[in-house]
Amino acid sequence: MAELGVADHLAHGPLDTEELAARCGAHAPSLRRVLRELASIGVVRPSGDDRYALTEEGSVLRSDVPGSIRSSMRMLGEESFWYAMGKLPETVREGSSAFVSKYGELYEHLARHPEISRIFDDYMTARADAFTRGLVTRYDFTGVGTMVDVAGGRGSILATVLRANPDMRGILLDLDHVAAHAGDVLAAAGLADRCQVVAGNFFDSVPSGGDVYLLASVLHNWGDDDAVRILRNVRHAMKPGGRVLILEVVLPDDAEPHLGKDLDLRMLAIFNGGSERSRQDYAKLFASADLELGQVVELGAGASLLEAKPI
Known part of the structure; x- marks a missing residue:
C-alpha cells in the first residue's frame, strides 16, 4: 500500500x-x-x-498528512533494508553486518543509488518531524548566534529551529550528494540568506565558530571510536563556551519496553559498530572528547536531547 x-x-x-x-x-x-x-x-x-x-x-x-508513516513503511520494505533484517541471524552469528557484506557501508550504498537515497531522506525527514517540534519548544536557544547542524540532511531540522529563532544563523554540513538538496530545502523555506550549506565529511573537520553544534541521529551510526572522533572535531571547532547537542533515542538502563531497543536491532543489522546508547554510554563518549554531559531534555517520540559542554 x-x-x-x-x-x-x-x-x-x-x-x-x-x-x-x-x-x-x-x-x-x-x-x-x-x-x-x-x-x-x-x-x-x-x-x-x-x-x-x-x-x-x-x-x-498518505504522503501529504502530518505524522505520515508512508516513508517509514517504504524504507522498511526497501530491498536492501529488508535483506538486512532477514539476515539478522547471520549478523548475530558472525558479529558483523550481513548488509555491509553485501551492499557496503550504508551511506556509500545510498550515494550509489539515488532512488534509495530519496526514500531514506524522506524517511529521515518524516521521522524528525515529531521530535523537532519538541526541540524548538523544550530547549532554550536564547543567545545562540550560529548553530551548526552536523550531518544535517536536507535541512528540515535546521529550518525549523531557524524559523523559531529569527535572530539565529545556521550552517549545515553534509556529504556532497546530500548537501546539494539541502540548499534547495532551505531556500524554499525562505532561509537562504541565513544559512550556509557546506559539503564535507565530519571525520575530516566541521565548520568552525558555531555557538551550538547539533548532531541529530548521527552518533548512533558509529562505533565508540568513530563517535569520539566526530565529537573531538566538534569540540575543536566550537567557540569558547559553545555547546554540543546530541539528539538521539536514549536507552533505559532497565528491562522496560522501549522503542530504542527495536531500533538498536536495526542498527545491528545495518551497521558495523552503530548502536543506540544509554545516558551513561553517552557520558563516557563525551568524557573521551573532553566534554561533559549536562542536561537531558525529553523531546517526545522516543527522542532525547543531550547537552554537553567543554570540560
Missing part, C-alpha cells in the same frame, strides 16, 4: 479497482487481492461493487 501510493490515490474519494490499478501502475487482479486484505485490517473499506475508500486509519499512509 505504501510503495504503490494507494492512500494518495484514494485521498479524494473511492475508486474501483481497475481505476486504482491504472493510477498505481499495478496489475488489477493482483491489486484486488491486496485490497481485500487491506480492507480486513481496516486501512481501506469497501464502498460499492469492487470499489474501495480510504479509512481514517489508512490515511496515515
Whole structure:
C-alpha cells in the first residue's frame, strides 16, 4: 500500500479497482487481492461493487498528512533494508553486518543509488518531524548566534529551529550528494540568506565558530571510536563556551519496553559498530572528547536531547 501510493490515490474519494490499478501502475487482479486484505485490517473499506475508500486509519499512509508513516513503511520494505533484517541471524552469528557484506557501508550504498537515497531522506525527514517540534519548544536557544547542524540532511531540522529563532544563523554540513538538496530545502523555506550549506565529511573537520553544534541521529551510526572522533572535531571547532547537542533515542538502563531497543536491532543489522546508547554510554563518549554531559531534555517520540559542554 505504501510503495504503490494507494492512500494518495484514494485521498479524494473511492475508486474501483481497475481505476486504482491504472493510477498505481499495478496489475488489477493482483491489486484486488491486496485490497481485500487491506480492507480486513481496516486501512481501506469497501464502498460499492469492487470499489474501495480510504479509512481514517489508512490515511496515515498518505504522503501529504502530518505524522505520515508512508516513508517509514517504504524504507522498511526497501530491498536492501529488508535483506538486512532477514539476515539478522547471520549478523548475530558472525558479529558483523550481513548488509555491509553485501551492499557496503550504508551511506556509500545510498550515494550509489539515488532512488534509495530519496526514500531514506524522506524517511529521515518524516521521522524528525515529531521530535523537532519538541526541540524548538523544550530547549532554550536564547543567545545562540550560529548553530551548526552536523550531518544535517536536507535541512528540515535546521529550518525549523531557524524559523523559531529569527535572530539565529545556521550552517549545515553534509556529504556532497546530500548537501546539494539541502540548499534547495532551505531556500524554499525562505532561509537562504541565513544559512550556509557546506559539503564535507565530519571525520575530516566541521565548520568552525558555531555557538551550538547539533548532531541529530548521527552518533548512533558509529562505533565508540568513530563517535569520539566526530565529537573531538566538534569540540575543536566550537567557540569558547559553545555547546554540543546530541539528539538521539536514549536507552533505559532497565528491562522496560522501549522503542530504542527495536531500533538498536536495526542498527545491528545495518551497521558495523552503530548502536543506540544509554545516558551513561553517552557520558563516557563525551568524557573521551573532553566534554561533559549536562542536561537531558525529553523531546517526545522516543527522542532525547543531550547537552554537553567543554570540560
